Amino acid sequence: MTVTKKQYTRKRKATLSDIAEAVGVATMTVSRVVSGDGYVSEETRQKVLKAVKDLNYRRNGLARSLKRQFTETVGLVLGDISNPYSTELARAVRETLLDQGFNLFICISEYGAKEDVIAFESLANHSVDGIIVATRSNEGGDLYLRGLVETNIPVVAIGRDFQHKNIDLVSPDNLKGGFEATQHLIDLGHKRIAFIGANLGSGAHLKRLQGYLKALEHHGIAIDERLVTGRSEGDTDVSGYSTEEIGFEGMKRLLSLPDPPTAVFARNDFTAIGAMSAINDAGLRIPDDIAIVGFDDIPLAARMSPSLTTVRQPMRAEGQIAAEMLLERITGRANISRRERILDCDLIVRESSGVKRR
């Protein structure tokens, strides 16, 4: 499994004292030149710089950080890296950090607790100054995270259902978004509206599903549990394009019902796109036979044909705000208490939901 350790050694790299020796000064003098602060005569500075170049010296960040006690680096843990939602988030986070001179390391954690822990651990190992978590909540991960926070490393969660007095939360308003998506379909005259992406039992934490249920209830539509469908085998949250499959399979299941739905609200755009495929395959038309609404507004939603009605999530804002909150925690001295920012989503009405019925 693991490779044999300490097997491999590289040619030794030049260090400060190598330079110092070469030039004939103290290591501190070299350090001053390299760091660019402190007084050094122009003459020695030039000599040092020459040696630095000649010996191809690079400062050892490990030693530097060990001494200085910070790295000016932030870690971002992403779950579903294949989802444009995640990547937009990452880009926004990075831009915000870069403006403040911080670097970003992204870790992928696709399949739950074990990988979350690996990611957190490797970031902590490298002493990042803070961590932004954008994976789904899970017991093992949460536990480890709590431990980490106790050591005073700043953490901000994005869309992760997780409570801790020192962890800020940034999240889209999934509940309201789910409500509005469903209400939109109800307004169009639909009565049999399905939800694809989670099961009634296991999806308790899924705010989008709750919004769906709330909207039905609010409009006096009975909940039909056959219309709420997740992944057939088990409930494990999986990521990547598999959500597209979930949409495809879920829709097939719905279509095989004695009385299939006339409308579908999908957990996210990929799920919606998968569902659209299944509808097409069945020879049905969207939105005429079945209306469909997604969630996220990934760039391709607008490009589908028919274009996809969806709930737009402010991905960039989420990333930016999370990064800002984290930076405040990192650079601020005070013990900030938990903050929560729930961001509004917008229903983007396009072709896939169709026009009013009747």
Next chain:
Amino acid sequence: MTVTKKQYTRKRKATLSDIAEAVGVATMTVSRVVSGDGYVSEETRQKVLKAVKDLNYRRNGLARSLKRQFTETVGLVLGDISNPYSTELARAVRETLLDQGFNLFICISEYGAKEDVIAFESLANHSVDGIIVATRSNEGGDLYLRGLVETNIPVVAIGRDFQHKNIDLVSPDNLKGGFEATQHLIDLGHKRIAFIGANLGSGAHLKRLQGYLKALEHHGIAIDERLVTGRSEGDTDVSGYSTEEIGFEGMKRLLSLPDPPTAVFARNDFTAIGAMSAINDAGLRIPDDIAIVGFDDIPLAARMSPSLTTVRQPMRAEGQIAAEMLLERITGRANISRRERILDCDLIVRESSGVKRR
């Protein structure tokens, strides 16, 4: 711009000697327990473990790595993180590394040399054991990379047009892929075939464009430079969904020609999708009025309607092979000389290219 440094200090974390003191043993003993190697009596081991838990001790990876001289971490520099191509690559790289006990840090470098250098630098600062580069070649980045390699840090490039005696290369066969895509359109009877995604002048390095040109030449079709179109303003390679815009704008430009093309080969699938949009907007049909072929075979290519004919790039294989090559360089003692792996691509014929004309 930059935040005030050394401003922020955290509560001091427990160290090995804190534990040692608490338990009443030497730090080495604690180190042995924590690292899990070396002989420690079960009794002291338990006492130490208890103290570790009580004090919420976490090993300082910086100090550890400084001493051990390796981090078991690899860096991956990605350009266009919004492209499923990149994310599939990343997933494959990560899986391969994880199997060998290595962690992966991903850095984004979207806009060329300056960001490349920032990414390389921050990875080098953290002393990653090796770097995989999947951004487009550029002078500044290449230069920095060369310097890095001189310090004996292993580097593997993916699809990056870059020569160095100690940098391995993994790449899809863009030339052949471009050739076959174009030949496919020629075989279907097309004579006026456009290329979207680069200009004739600036795209010299673009193998896909070269493949296109070669195919035309091979079949005795004259090259019409108006049919080769990139981004209107300048040639800067940009990333993300902007390539979709390039496709959209490029197609519009082509459609406004006195004699527009009857077929289009797009630099990648996003570009193709953008072009399809423009064609739809113009009220033309695909493939009847204009046939189109993309490159990459991102998951959505199959889901478009019409589905997109494209050249499938073996993204996962590229990632896996690159990771394996890097691990060989990291764990191997010998000086491996440059290796190059060019992977075959497959033309996936779907609806967007249509059936034979005439």
Next chain:
DNA sequence: TTGTAGGCGTTATCAA
């Protein structure tokens, strides 16, 4: 303007 001393938190090495 430059240098010296010491320590950041670990682990390799040798000794007990």
Next chain:
DNA sequence: TTGATAACGCCTACAA
């Protein structure tokens, strides 16, 4: 089975 010591490469603090 455990401990003492030195060193990884750098920077802070102070001294010259």
